[in-house]
Amino acid sequence: AQSVTQPDIHITVSEGASLELRCNYSYGATPYLFWYVQSPGQGLQLLLKYFSGDTLVQGIKGFEAEFKRSQSSFNLRKPSVHWSDAAEYFCAVGPTDSWGKFQFGAGTQVVVTP
């Protein structure tokens, strides 16, 4: 069965420091992978997506993610975090069946300290 694991429930990072959020997936074929961000009281916003090709993908807000097939990972990174990056981040894989269902990870809460 397909699954998405985000090992870190909560991460605290200082403003200006680098950030890396982990995502591991279990999927039989080459997956379509996504990272979403959710600010408090808001819906999910797409940060970036990987379908094929270059394994390093650039997204909005200065984020990037690297697909590593050998490690079944799709980690999200940002070189220098801003206070506005405090939010919850979700990794997703899809479609996981012929109907187009998506599977989301449990999320990682990012807290940014001054």
Place this chain on the structure above:
Amino acid sequence: NAGVTQTPKFQVLKTGQSMTLQCAQDMNHEYMSWYRQDPGMGLRLIHYSVGAGITDQGEVPNGYNVSRSTTEDFPLRLLSAAPSQTSVYFCASSYDRWSPQHFGDGTRLSIL
């Protein structure tokens, strides 16, 4: 560009009451989904639709009903509300099965 619109934004119900959460999208997307979000559990799929007249169950469909009579609208019905259905509900749509999903701002539902 409205995107995905959910109403209401907040709702409090008593156990046993029924209600409908509304979802509308103006992007002519075929795929629409309903998720519930609970702390530490991420988003869990309730029901989804691949086009008007076609719906199917997700991971947690019990206690919920859906229909899709038009491309634009995908309402979620709670038949007899239970405290376990207290959650934040998100509606999402996408152009096709490979495309990223667009999310509404959510409905925060409390069942007393």
